[in-house]
Amino acid sequence: MIQYLNFFKKPQGAAYLFILPACVILLIFTVIPLLATLVISVLKMDIFLKGASYSGMDNFQKLWGDERYWNAMKNTFYFTFVQMPLQIMLALVVAVFVSANTLFRKILRTVFFLPFVCSLTAIAIVWSFLLDPQTGMYTHYLDVIGLPRLEFLRDPQLAMPSIIVMTVWRNFGYSMIILIAGIQSIPQSYYEAAQIDGASKLKQFSNITIPMLIPALSFCVITTTISALQVFDQIFVTTQGGPLYKTETVVNYVYNTGFKLAPFDLGYASAISVSLLVVIMVITLSMNHFFLKKETTDVL
C-alpha cells in the first residue's frame, strides 16, 4: 500500500492523479456513449427501450439503399469542403494583418474573436431573423438598393451557402487566434534575411510564413474539418434540414431518425452515427498523414 502511495508522490505518478478527473469525464461522456452507440447500431431498438433485438448488419445494409442518407452525406461534404477552406483562408489573411502588436490590431483581434464566444444557437437565431425575406434587415437593405428580396434560407440554392457564411463569420476568429500565435513564433531573422535577398512581401509570405505555419495550419484544418463534418446546431435552428432536404446533414438525419419522428429508430440512427465516425476517422488520419509528411519535407 505504501509502495503505491509512494508512486503517486513522484511527478509521473502525481500526473495520473491530476488527469484522473478529466479521464473520468471523458469516460462517462465520450467513451461509454461511443461504445453504447456501437452496440446499439447492431440492434433493432426504439427510444422506449422495449423489445430490443439483435439485427446484425441490417441497419448498415439499410444505409446503402437510403437515398436520404446519401443526400445528407453529400450536404455534409458540401458544407465541410466549402466552409473549411473559406474559414482557414479568411483566418490566415486576417491573422497576417492583425499579428503585429499594436493597440489597434489587438482591439481588432478581440472584435474578430467575439462571435466565437457567443452561443452558436443564439447566433443562428439572430441570423435567421436578419435573413428573413419579409422582416429581415439584410433583405430590407437589398430592397432599398433596388435588388430583389432574396429568400436566403428558403431558397434551395441559397440556404446552404447562407449557413456556410454564418458559420465562417462565427468561427474564423478561433482559427485566427491559433494562426496569430503561429505567426508570432516565426523568428524575424528569416524575414530580414529574405528582405536582404530582395524577396517581395508575397514571396516572404509563401516561402516563409506558410511553411513555418504548417503545424498551426494543420491543427486548424483538422479541427475545423472534424467540427464541420458534425454540423448540427445552426441547421437545426435555421432550416431544420430544408428546403427540400438541401441542408439536411448526417447529424440532422441522425436526430430526425432517432429522436424526432416515429418509429424513433435508435438502432438505425446509431448505425448512421457509426458511418459518420468512420468517415471522420478516415479523413482525419489522411489529413494528419499529409501534414506530417509536409512538415517533415519542409524541415529537410
Next chain:
Amino acid sequence: MTIVPRKKAFNILVYILLVSMLFALTACGGNNTPKSGTDKTVTEPKQPSTDTPATDKAEKTPEKKVTVSFWNGFTGPDGDLLKQIVDEYNQNNTDNVEVKMDIMPWDQLFQKLPPSIATQTGPNLVAMWPGAARPYIENKTFLPLDDFFTVTGTDKAGFTESSLEFGQGRTGTQYMLPMQTNGIYLFWNKKLFKDAGLDPEKAPATLDELAEFAAKITDASKNQFGMALPVKGSPLHFIPFLKGNGGDVVDTANLKSVLNSPENIATLTWLQDLAKNKKVSPGGATGADMDKLMMSGQLGMFITGPWLVGGLKANNIDFGVSVPPAGSKSQFIEVDGIGFSVPDGTTEEQKNAAYMFIKYWSSEEIVKKWSLANGFPPFLEKVLNDPEIQADPIVSAMSAMGSTGEPFLKGLITADRINNDVLWPMIEAVQAGQNVADVVKKASDDIDEILKTEP
C-alpha cells in the same frame, strides 16, 4: 504537539483536494429530484367546491393527497388560462389530488417524453395531439382509458362523437380523452378583402373563388399576399383541396397510398400555379411565418386552426372565419384536437387521480370557459347549445362543422411520419415548381413504404 513537515502537509492537502474533486464529480450526475408523481403529502380535506359536477361514482377519496405530474406544450397565451384552471382545481378540489403541471415547448416535450417513460421517470398525465400519440399507443406506452366513464360516472353521450373518435385506436379503444377539439378553418382579413374590392363578409365558397380572391389581394409592392401556402409547421392546408376535388391520400382500410391519382395531380397543379406563377404566398414560408404575416395584416387568407384567434384579436385584425372552401366534389374539414393520455408507469392510484382532474376539465363550466377564451369549439353537446357559445360569432362559426368534419389519417401510427416525411416535402417541391406528376408518384411510393411498417 507533532509538527508535520511542510512538504508532507502539502502532499496531504493535494490528496484531499483530488479525492474531494472525484466525489464532487460522481455526485453531480445524481438525480435527487423525487420520481414524478410519487410525492404524497397529507393535508386536511378541502371544503367542497361548486365547480365539480354533482354525480360522482369515483373510488373512495384517497387518504393521502395524490400528486399528478402533467406535461404539456401550451407555452402560448392559452397556457396562462390553463395554469389558472389547474391552480383553481388544486385549491378547490375535494378529490385530494394535486396537479403539478410542467409546460414546455412541444419539441422539448417530445424529446423528453420517450426516455422519461423508458426510465420510469415520466409524467402521470400528458397532453398532445393524436398524430403524435400514435407511436405511444402502438407500443402500449399509453394506457387505455375506457374505464374513465365508469370510474368517474361521466356521461359518455355528453361528448361530441368526433372528440372521442380522434382519441381512439384502430380497434376503438379509447387512448385519449378530449382536452380541446378543433377543425381547420379558413381565416380571412376583412380589411384586405375590402381594399381589393371584395365583399369583406363573404368568404370564398369554392376553390376557384379562393384562387380569384388570393390573386386580387396579392400586391408584391406592399409585401402583401393573398393566401398562405406554408411548407411546414402548420396544419396541412392542402388536404381540404385534395379531398374536396375527389382525391385522397391513404386508403386506411387497405393501408395503401391513393395519392397518385389524376384528381390529386390536377389539384396540385392548380396549387403550383397559385404559388409559382401568381405568387399569392411567400415562397418557402413556415406556419409560424404565416402566423406573423396574418397577425401583421399582410396576409389575406389562411387555412389553419383556432389558435390564431387570440393573436388576431390582440393585433386588432378584423377577421372572419368559416369552413374551408368546397372542392368540385365535396367539402372536407379536418377535425383535430389535443387529448389527455396516461403514460405507462403511472400507478392505479395516480391514474384515478388523473381521471378526477380530467373529469373536472370535462365539466360544462370549464369547457365553456376554455372555449370562449381560446376560440375553440366545445366538445360537450350541451355546451355547443349554450346561449353564450351561440352568441360568440367566432366560436359558433367553428362549431358549425356539421357532418363534414373528420380526422385525417385516422388510426395510423405513421400519420405524423407521413405528414412530415412525405406530404410536407411533396408540397414544398410542388410549390417550388417541380414536375407535379413525378413528385406525386415519388410521394405515393414513399407513403407505401412507410405504410409497410404499420402493424
